[in-house]
Amino acid sequence: xxxxxxxxxxxxxxxxxxxxxxxxxxxxxxxxxxxxxxxxxxxxxxxxxxxxxxxxxxxxxxxxxxxxxxxxxxxxxxxxxxxxxxxxxxxxxxxxxxxxxxxxxxxxxxxxxxxxxxxxxxxxxxxxxxxxxxxxxxxxxxxxxxxxxxxxxxxxxxxxxxxxxxxxxxxxxxxxxxxxxxxxxxxxxxxxxxxxxxxxxxxxxxxxxxxxxxxxxxxxxxxxxxxxxxxxxxxxxxxxxxxxxxxxxxxxxxxxxxxxxxxxxxxxxxxxxxxxxxxxxxxxxxxxxxxxxxxxxxxxxxxxxxxxxxxxxxxxxxxxxxxxxxxxxxxxxxxxxxxxxxxxxxxxxxxxxxxxxxxxxxxxxxxxxxxxxxxxxxxxxxxxxxxxxxxxxxxxxxxxxxxxxxxxxxxxxxxxxxxxxxxxxxxxxxxxxxxxxxxxxxxxxxxxxxxxxxxxxxxxxxxxxxxxxxxxxxxxxxxxxxxxxxxxxxxxxxxxxxxxxxxxxxxxxxxxxxxxxxxxxxxxxxxxxxxxxxxxxxxxxxxxxxxxxxxxxxxxxxxxxxxxxxxxxxxxxxxxxxxxxxxxxxxxxxxxxxxxxxxxxxxxxxxxxxxxxxxxxxxxxxxxxxxxxxxxxxxxxxxxxxxxxxxxxxxxxxxxxxxxxxxxxxxxxxxxxxxxxxxxxxxxxxxxxxxxxxxxxxxxxxxxxxxxxxxxxxxxxxxxxxxxxxxxxxxxxx
Numbered sequence: 062x063x064x065x066x067x068x069x070x071x072x073x074x075x076x077x078x079x080x081x082x083x084x085x086x087x088x089x090x091x092x093x094x095x096x097x098x099x100x101x102x103x104x105x106x107x108x109x110x111x112x113x114x115x116x117x118x119x120x121x122x123x124x125x126x127x128x129x130x131x132x133x134x135x136x137x138x139x140x141x142x143x144x145x146x147x148x149x150x151x152x153x154x155x156x157x158x159x160x161x162x163x164x165x166x167x168x169x170x171x172x173x174x175x176x177x178x179x180x181x182x183x184x185x186x187x188x189x190x191x192x193x194x195x196x197x198x199x200x201x202x203x204x205x206x207x208x209x210x211x212x213x214x215x216x217x218x219x220x221x222x223x224x225x226x227x228x229x230x231x232x233x234x235x236x237x238x239x240x241x242x243x244x245x246x247x248x249x250x251x252x253x254x255x256x257x258x259x260x261x262x263x264x265x266x267x268x269x270x271x272x273x274x275x276x277x278x279x280x281x282x283x284x285x286x287x288x289x290x291x292x293x294x295x296x297x298x299x300x301x302x303x304x305x306x307x308x309x310x311x312x313x314x315x316x317x318x319x320x321x322x323x324x325x326x327x328x329x330x331x332x333x334x335x336x337x338x339x340x341x342x343x344x345x346x347x348x349x350x351x352x353x354x355x356x357x358x359x360x361x362x363x364x365x366x367x368x369x370x371x372x373x374x375x376x377x378x379x380x381x382x383x384x385x386x387x388x389x390x391x392x393x394x395x396x397x398x399x400x401x402x403x404x405x406x407x408x409x410x411x412x413x414x415x416x417x418x419x420x421x422x423x424x425x426x427x428x429x430x431x432x433x434x435x436x437x438x439x440x441x442x443x444x445x446x447x448x449x450x451x452x453x454x455x456x457x458x459x460x461x462x463x464x465x466x467x468x469x470x471x472x473x474x475x476x477x478x479x480x481x482x483x484x485x486x487x488x489x490x491x492x493x494x495x496x497x498x499x500x501x502x503x504x505x506x507x508x509x510x511x512x513x514x515x516x517x518x519x520x521x522x523x524x525x526x527x528x529x530x531x532x533x534x535x536x537x538x539x540x541x542x543x544x545x546x547x548x549x550x551x552x553x554x555x556x557x558x559x560x561x562x563x564x565x566x567x568x569x570x571x572x573x574x575x576x577x578x579x580x581x582x583x584x585x586x587x588x589x590x591x592x593x594x595x596x597x598x599x600x601x602x603x604x605x606x607x608x609x610x611x612x613x614x615x616x617x618x619x620x621x622x623x624x625x626x627x628x629x630x631x632x633x634x635x636x637x638x639x640x641x642x643x644x645x646x647x648x649x650x651x652x653x654x655x656x657x658x659x660x661x662x663x664x665x666x667x668x669x670x671x672x673x674x675x676x677x678x679x680x681x682x683x684x685x686x687x688x689x690x691x692x693x694x695x696x697x698x699x700x701x702x703x704x705x706x707x708x709x710x711x712x713x714x715x716x717x718x719x720x721x722x723x724x725x726x727x728x729x730x731x732x733x734x735x736x737x738x739x740x741x742x743x744x745x746x747x748x749x750x751x752x753x754x755x756x757x758x759x760x761x762x763x764x765x766x767x768x769x770x771x772x773x774x775x776x777x778x779x780x781x782x783x784x785x786x787x788x789x790x791x792x793x794x795x
Contacts, residue, residue: 066129067121072113076100076120090482091139093466093557110144111208115182117230134232134468137180138460142484145179147207151492152176152246153214153259169261172214176225176244177485178456179208183228186212187241190221192251192258192410199226214259220411222256231446231458232468238446242455245489247397248496252354252409254396254450260412262500267415269423273535277504278339278429280540283571283672284719286505288433289333290342290680291725293405294389296326298744300751309388311405311417315424325751327428334429338723340542341425342433342507344681345392346418348400350442350450351741352390354409360386366745369761371734372780376761380743384764389747391681391740393509394442394476396450398493401501422502431504433542434497438490439513440476453479453489461486463552473551474510481518482559490514494522498541499534508545511574512563513553519543519562519572544573544675544720568641568669573720576639578660580678582631583710585609585693588683588737592692592771597632598709599693601625606695623648630658634666638718639674641666674719678710679727684737686710687730687756687786691778700786704730704794725749730756730786730794735775736763753791758784 062068080099082088088095100120106113114137121132155172178184184204187197202210202225224241231238243250249258260267280286297303297313302324312318316327323331330341353359360383366376388404401418403409422432443450444462453461454477463471463480471478481487497503506522508514522543529538549555549563560566567574581587585596593608595601601609602621614620626648634655637643641656641664655666668674679686690706698706707730714721725731726749733739733746734757742764748757759779762772778784786794 074106138483145208146484175211181229184210185226188223240446240455269420286720287338288340288722292344295749299748311421314421329751341430345435348397349392349394350396351394352404354403359388371759372776377764384741389743395437433505435507437509439510440474444477471552481515487518491521495525505542511545512548516560547574573675575675578631579635582628604695638671639666639668671719676714676717677722679724685731686727687732699783732756732758734760738767
């Protein structure tokens with residue numbers, strides 16, 4: 062592009078302005094394009110559309126006399142949806158899957174592999190015999206009608222590994238790139254997702270004995286659900302009653318593998334089941350990119366951090382020194398949605414992760430737990446043509462991710478936002494949900510940043526799950542519960558990209574949504590407000606801390622009492638199920654339905670049924686309940702009083718109409734030493750002591766990357782010995 066316009070174009074077509082605004086049907090699909098001018102391609106260009114979509118496309122604007130004014134690239138997602146939507150098989154598949162699965166044989170016949178890549182100019186399959194090393198065989202794939210590329214797979218390839226080599230124009234580098242990518246529909250992988258494995262998920266060798274016939278614990282209705290949120294590694298990484306080889310692994314949930322009388326963690330889970338908690342929510346267990354999967358490549362803190370003062374900087378410095386190479390991360394960094402994470406398996410290469418995940422699920426079912434994986438379809442870990450963890454964006458650059466008008470990928474979720482308003486992106490995530498339900502027998506799904514997904518996508522998931530039956534699939538899909546974070550923000554705010562899964566859109570859908578009104582009413586403030594603002598439980602107006610007394614509600618005792626009564630209303634509506642039609646007398650004496658009261662500038666209550674209400678105060682995000690209370694309670698309240706505040710928070714959750722949700726360890730006064738975002742803070746700050754001997758408070762200042770701004774107020778709290786609960790206090794709270 063020069064001052065004279067676009068140079069060396071191979072084909073040029075004149076566009077005709079047909080409307081000062083996009084047509085109504087287009088605006089309905091893409092609301093953010095309202096107000097844009099509509100330009101029409103000539104018929105000869107439309108006939109060549111499939112060809113044109115494989116190259117660089119530009120629109121150049123000129124004056125009536127031909128002088129160049131401006132030029133821009135094109136975003137092709139809508140055209141690809143209209144012209145290239147594909148409904149056939151994807152990934153590796155058998156030519157006769159039903160017959161082979163029914164036969165129970167581990168000897169497989171011919172099959173095929175297909176990848177959807179309509180903008181690719183060439184697609185090759187690279188095959189290796191093993192997970193690493195060697196030179197690949199190269200096989201040219203054939204293109205189909207809708208941009209799908211396929212290759213026949215002979216029986217002898219079963220168990221070997223492959224990648225795609227794709228030649229495709231990339232709008233982000235503005236050139237044709239040649240990239241190697243794993244399969245978006247992978248079902249088995251080499252360590253670190255380096256290669257995809259030819260493996261059938263229904264291979265009987267990948268299932269533990271009794272897998273196909275074992276039942277999930279029964280569930281009569283969704284309001285019988287109570288959820289315990291747990292990280293796989295947290296469960297056993299520091300539990301000395303677990304065999305060393307199984308710590309931090311799927312198999313630590315299996316009593317027969319742990320041996321003896323079980324581990325401390327398993328005994329605690331048994332106690333929780335006895336009191337009625339029945340759903341175990343596991344933080345991400347799909348293949349993520351933020352942890353090296355091979356143990357020999359994982360770094361560890363070698364120093365004994367217990368020897369340093371409770372407010373020291375040494376502990377966090379040691380943790381941060383290895384944080385990006387150790388075995389710990391929450392895992393909200395998806396690479397392959399359809400494969401279990403390899404770092405939790407005893408062998409990250411090949412099928413061990415599949416078998417051991419199923420052993421975990423089967424063992425938890427036998428212990429009375431229904432299992433809920435945390436899914437992250439709102440973003441991918443990486444994008445672009447070069448990053449080793451980029452998958453989707455190498456195969457169809459610019460399609461699977463939501464983009465701004467200037468072409469950049471939206472990153473309001475923290476990473477590369479996906480776009481389920483695009484047909485094949487929606488198909489990918491709907492297919493994946495059904496895959497996990499059918500092939501791993503999970504009993505629910507917790508959606509990270511669910512508000513960034515389109516409501517139509519979740520409704521297709523719901524319909525797909527409802528179609529699964531015990532007789533046909535071995536799964537009662539109608540019992541599978543869906544819930545998530547229905548926050549409305551970023552580029553999807555107020556349905557800007559289509560009707561999303563924000564809180565205000567969910568009434569009547571039977572999708573569960575986390576209720577931040579209960580959390581903020583009980584604790585006071587919010588995660589992004591001053592740390593010591595108080596609420597119903599933490600002492601607002603009645604037992605103020607000095608800073609809140611001076612600044613919250615303008616520092617006025619009278620206004621603070623008014624705020625306390627207002628926050629009490631937030632809690633009361635939550636106890637009643639967060640129902641928009643529920644009438645309740647407010648603190649000012651006026652009876653209001655839930656949707657007529659307000660919180661955060663929106664209707665206070667927004668649900669239509671109790672099953673849509675996920676009642677929570679603590680979760681993996683932000684501080685633990687104990688740490689929240691530690692920062693908000695008045696300085697005159699010591700550990701026993703703070704324990705009572707923590708238990709009251711748990712009681713509000715347990716007694717709320719709806720689905721109660723508990724963060725693992727909050728029932729043991731769990732602390733992360735005031736770390737507000739421990740996603741990469743290692744085993745040290747995320748430690749769970751199932752014995753109740755300690756709650757992990759005062760194990761050093763939390764990591765600087767997320768907490769250094771608050772070290773000034775955190776330091777004296779951590780150093781105060783009267784704020785650390787004794788084993789007796791922890792035991793009483795539990």
